[in-house]
Amino acid sequence: MGMSSGDKFQKDECLLVARACRDNVDSIQQRIDRLNKEIGKGTAVYSRDELKMLDSQLKDATRTLEMLISDGA
Template sequence: MRKMAMILAATLCTLSSVPAFAQTTSTQKDECLLASKNCMNQVDDIRKRIYKLDKEIRKGTRVYTPQELKRLQDKLNETSEILRTLEKPDS
């Protein structure tokens, strides 16, 4: 009886973690980068933001629509320009 209860508890624990794991797949859209949604407690430096934008753009049309890809590319260009401006020596 005790063994059966342990197996049942382990099964329930395993099954309850599946939805959380499914939310972290690589085919999921990054709503924070795309539309500034679900950005709670997320602060990135400029280089990390560029890396994340590039990573999302590489997913291509299997995850994003062409309009969303254009929006991400525009954000990448804007962020890259900000980085170039910050890295310029004062003249």
């Protein structure tokens, strides 16, 4: 998946509204990576409320990954 120069300043609507991207399925690690990338765009792209929501999703995904790793050990 290539990134156009405008991607840096565009919101990832799929992460903000899950129902808008039913066809897009990420692994937990891919989701964590995408969330980190989007959060890194900061307030130049996202409102503070949107960043809080993305951060909450990141924490949930990280906890899920940690649970899967610890259960598999």
